[in-house]
Amino acid sequence: MTAFVFPAPAPVTLPLAGRPALFPVGRVFCIGRNYRWSPDEPARPPEMPAWFMKPSGAVVPAHGLLPYPPATGDFCHEIELVVAIGRGGFDIDPAEVESHHVWGYAAGLDLTRRDLQLQAKRAGGPWEAAKAFDHSAPCTPLVPAAVCGHPRQGAIWLAVNGIERQRADLSGLLWPVPELVAMLSRSVTLAPGDLIYTGTPAGVGPLQPGDVVSGGVADIGRFSMTVGDRAGFNPPRSLN
Template sequence: MTEFVFPAPAPTTVPVAGSTAVFPVGRVYCIGRNYRWSRDEQTTPLVEMPAWFMKPANAVVPACGVLPYPPSTSDFCHEIELVVAIGRGGRDIDPAHVEQHHIWGYAAGLDLTRRDLQTQAKHAGGPWEAAKAFDHSAPCTPIVPAEVCGHPRQGAVWLAVNGIERQRADVSDLMWPVPELVAMLSRSVTLAPGDLIFTGTPAGVGPLQPCDVVSGGVAGIGQFSMTVERALSTSPPTGDSL
């Protein structure tokens, strides 16, 4: 029997909509942009890999209640996204097999960003971890099994702050559709059950302030509302189930 030097943290999990079951989170992949932010923007050819980065599993938290304003930033920004939950992994996956064999379900999520730190990293040519991989940076709604919701090819993706809409697009507007996106990612890394993929955000990203109410969702998948508050503690997440 393995003897741990301290108790191993509980795995991060996401509730399954309409069930007592939970989805165990493995890795969290985030795709940059993936929507046109202007009418004259050209679609990147699908043979090219979109930009992507990662967040730690315990950055995933319930998309409800309080959203702590993170430390070390004065430009805390929202990015609404469709989230794909992988149920069967693989390498070099055929796009035609992604929906039928590899996607377990879908959720709505926020890729939260310390934009000032991201800008500094871009200028210095440095990594984005400080801007993207902080505590509570990936709120997520309960996962809807694909057998319940199907595989969305259209539907509103939206976000509002204090009742004023800031982001709106349609799943059909994705520059890289979900099957192509998953297949391309699998050519770079071996995907595994439990992986979450945040599929990119529409135009309209902007800052959040303490006391703001941020709400959003993906039609037919899930919606949320959270209130931004100053963080009262710098303690890291415990990894407890959501």
């Protein structure tokens, strides 16, 4: 038997809505924007959206305390529909995504250290520091597609302290789920357990300690979390 040099970490899992089983989380893919943020934007962009990744350890249940991350003064929310992959593949046909590859759906947050993201954009650098921090991908319990179907319309919304900031309809996704999954599968071989955060509507904004952030996606999931205190805050160093 092969011995580990230290105990292997426990797998990252998400609960299921109404079921005792757990969903083992693999990789986390995040799609940039993917909704119209202004009326003058095209209803169908000429190119597929950009995507980036977060570590599986960034995924946490979307309830209770939401820690305010270190090294930022601009901690922002982005509400998203989350797609859970149950069967992997490479170069997947969009027509087969829903029937063969999507296991279920959830509501999630793609949390961002916006000041670090802006620094990275100015320097032409990677986004990991802005996106891939601890607790940066809260997610509600997953709902099997066998129960909820494949949502193509329905409200996606987020409020802070009871004041709504983000609202759109899933029908407003510029690139729908089948095309997003197919796009990713042309770059990487998708695997069971992968999560795809499908993009956020307009209205992203900052969170402060003590804020109550709530939101939901159609009949898929709802959440409420309270932002914790800043701990060990160090403002990011300017790259100018």
